[in-house]
Amino acid sequence: MLVFRSLALGLLGTCVMLLAVRPPYEVRITQQTVRAVPAQPPTSASIVDVAPSVSHVQVAALLHLAAGEHVLAIDDVAVRDDVEAGARLAGIAMGPNRFVDLTVAGLDGSRRVLVLFH
Numbered sequence: 001m002l003v004f005r006s007l008a009l010g011l012l013g014t015c016v017m018l019l020a021v022r023p024p025y026e027v028r029i030t031q032q033t034v035r036a037v038p039a040q041p042p043t044s045a046s047i048v049d050v051a052p053s054v055s056h057v058q059v060a061a062l063l064h065l066a067a068g069e070h071v072l073a074i075d076d077v078a079v080r081d082d083v084e085a086g087a088r089l090a091g092i093a094m095g096p097n098r099f100v101d102l103t104v105a106g107l108d109g110s111r112r113v114l115v116l117f118h
Contacts, residue, residue: 045112052118056090063113069106076101 048062065071071085072078074092079085092100094117102113 045114048113048115050094050115050117052096054094056092056094059094059115060086060089063102063104063115065104066106066108069104071102072105072110073103074100076103 050059050062054062070082071089074085074088077088079088089100092098096118098117100115100117102115104111104113
């Protein structure tokens, strides 16, 4: 019983001391103005899973680019046009546990396409 009283008095003294030395604070209420911010198109990502029996020629057909979309970069290396993008994509060594990261841009914004090879 004596230990419990000592513990209770110690905790009570600690609480009083913490209240006595707390820093002063001030409550302020301010008004915030709401500004209209133009909506940015969300950046999306697509994953294309490629089977082992798919050839280099078929990989480009699996990307499903929308009208007006172009490949800007392959594995974060910029390409000039669609011809260079196709040539670089055809030259990629396909193999198990390999992936290629494409950056595609169009009228609606940019998106990432991850091509996984098995």
